[in-house]
Amino acid sequence: MLRTVLIVLATVFAPMAIASNFNATLIVGDRTFSQSDWEPVDRATMVGVFSDVRPYEAVPLYVSGGIQVSTGNGRECYDNCSSSGGQITSRRTRLELSEVVLGFKLMPRVGDLSLYLGAGASYIEADVQVSDGYGRASDQDGGYGFYGQAGLIWHWGPWHLGLEAREVVGSKVAPFGMDSDVDGLTLGVLAGMDWGAAQ
Numbered sequence: 001m002l003r004t005v006l007i008v009l010a011t012v013f014a015p016m017a018i019a020s021n022f023n024a025t026l027i028v029g030d031r032t033f034s035q036s037d038w039e040p041v042d043r044a045t046m047v048g049v050f051s052d053v054r055p056y057e058a059v060p061l062y063v064s065g066g067i068q069v070s071t072g073n074g075r076e077c078y079d080n081c082s083s084s085g086g087q088i089t090s091r092r093t094r095l096e097l098s099e100v101v102l103g104f105k106l107m108p109r110v111g112d113l114s115l116y117l118g119a120g121a122s123y124i125e126a127d128v129q130v131s132d133g134y135g136r137a138s139d140q141d142g143g144y145g146f147y148g149q150a151g152l153i154w155h156w157g158p159w160h161l162g163l164e165a166r167e168v169v170g171s172k173v174a175p176f177g178m179d180s181d182v183d184g185l186t187l188g189v190l191a192g193m194d195w196g197a198a199q
Helices: 002-019
Strands: 021-033 045-055 061-077 089-105 113-132 136-158 161-168 184-195
Touching: 021 136, 021 161, 045 089, 045 184, 061 113, 089 136, 113 161, 136 184
Parallel strands: none
Antiparallel strands: 021 045, 021 184, 045 061, 061 089, 089 113, 113 136, 136 161, 161 184
């Protein structure tokens, strides 16, 4: 399913990017979860890439799409996290979220600065691994959610740097058959390049 979504994104963006103003951006940040569904994992490191395409030069409205991967690890202690007499005292959990996003950004530019607000939909695939002294189990599941975002970008020639806050809501996945959400806040640092009149 994730591969299909990526192919659709590429099909939509490739012809638009050739004829329009666009950018490419790397984002690195920290993702926190609004629910305790993933305990002992309560936060994850996020890395992603995305592109914003401006179909009409007269309107600062961009079509935005990309992919983000978030990875978090946690350890839950049954007793005091020390092994005693061969007993299992803790469990480790690893969570990896692969997220494909597609939405819109209103991003007017004043001088070297751009402020933006955006919203869209996400397809999120959760891969969970749980292990203790008895063995390891893993499962994955995908689902959809929605997001809102706001950011600030500083332009320097063809390059740009910035900050972004993004909130995911309404998401639902069910690894191991357990309904869970991946709603939460991501704070990230941006770095990228502009092409066309976006410079």
